[in-house]
Amino acid sequence: MTSSQKVAVVTGGSRGIGFEICHQLGLMGYHVVFTSRTAALGEKALSDLHHFGIHADYFTADAGNEADCKVFADWLATITSRVDLLVNNAGVFLDTQDHAPLLECGTDRLLDTFSTNLFGAVYMTRLLVPLLEKSSDGQIINVSSMLGQLDTMHSGFPAYRLSKLALNGTTKIFAEELASHNIRINSICPGWCRTELGSQEAPKSAAEGASEIVWLATDKSKVTGKFFNNRSVVDW
Numbered sequence: 060m061t062s063s064q065k066v067a068v069v070t071g072g073s074r075g076i077g078f079e080i081c082h083q084l085g086l087m088g089y090h091v092v093f094t095s096r097t098a099a100l101g102e103k104a105l106s107d108l109h110h111f112g113i114h115a116d117y118f119t120a121d122a123g124n125e126a127d128c129k130v131f132a133d134w135l136a137t138i139t140s141r142v143d144l145l146v147n148n149a150g151v152f153l154d155t156q157d158h159a160p161l162l163e164c165g166t167d168r169l170l171d172t173f174s175t176n177l178f179g180a181v182y183m184t185r186l187l188v189p190l191l192e193k194s195s196d197g198q199i200i201n202v203s204s205m206l207g208q209l210d211t212m213h214s215g216f217p218a219y220r221l222s223k224l225a226l227n228g229t230t231k232i233f234a235e236e237l238a239s240h241n242i243r244i245n246s247i248c249p250g251w252c253r254t255e256l257g258s259q260e261a262p263k264s265a266a267e268g269a270s271e272i273v274w275l276a277t278d279k280s281k282v283t284g285k286f287f288n289n290r291s292v293v294d295w
């Protein structure tokens with residue numbers, strides 16, 4: 060990769076919104092580095108991005124596994140001395156029944172959901188700070204959901220809702236902690252999109268959801284510590 064080319068890291072980039080983020084950033088000239096757990100799908104996505112003429116690399120890593128994230132971060136430091144953008148996009152939705160109550164939600168479901176949706180973002184953020192602070196405009200985007208908004212919180216999808224609520228909490232905490240590192244961090248909801256996670260019932264395409272994240276990534280207002288939906292700041 061060239062030293063002038065912006066570098067973006069996207070977790071969970073092998074399909075859905077993450078793949079479209081890689082595609083759109085790549086077309087804008089970014090070198091994109093993406094991860095996922097399933098190597099075969101990751102390699103297929105990498106080949107598709109190369110087919111579009113996009114500069115991209117792929118690494119198999121479970122965002123919810125701190126050791127995996129450390130191996131990824133060490134490898135990343137061998138291929139680039141700087142990261143301009145980290146998109147914590149990897150996410151799972153394990154609440155299979157619409158109104159499965161928290162009263163009955165299994166501990167495994169809670170832990171597995173938090174592993175990717177919360178801890179994945181925490182591990183990747185902590186490990187990539189040394190590369191992000193080398194950028195003149197280091198930025199982190201946590202892909203959240205309006206289902207994690209405290210103001211409108213109610214029952215249904217408890218593991219997912221709580222994981223995104225907690226993710227939003229990390230955005231606020233890290234925004235304060237990372238200010239002295241000159242790194243910005245925000246949460247954003249891409250909207251309900253047609254993906255494996257969102258189902259085919261959703262009104263928006265994955266590309267439309269990704270365009271929300273790309274909009275924030277390229278926004279010039281230098282905002283930090285906020286939650287976005289439909290390109291506006293919303294309440295937590």
Ligand SMILES: NC(=O)c1ccc[n+]([C@@H]2O[C@H](COP(=O)([O-])OP(=O)(O)OC[C@H]3O[C@@H](n4cnc5c(N)ncnc54)[C@H](OP(=O)(O)O)[C@@H]3O)[C@@H](O)[C@H]2O)c1
Pocket residue numbers: 070071072073074075076077094095096097098100120121122123147148149150151174175179202203204205248249250251252253254255256257258261265
């Ligand atoms: N779709 C929606 O309507 C919607 C709405 C609001 C927010 N979001 C958020 O948008 C993000 C992307 O969702 P999506 O709809 O694009 O989901 P998706 O189609 O299911 O894709 C998820 C991606 O994340 C990867 N992934 C999952 N767990 C991972 C882990 N532990 N480590 C690394 N990679 C992992 C998946 O690959 P592997 O399974 O191979 O790892 C895949 O590449 C999520 O954070 C989701 O919560 C989505």
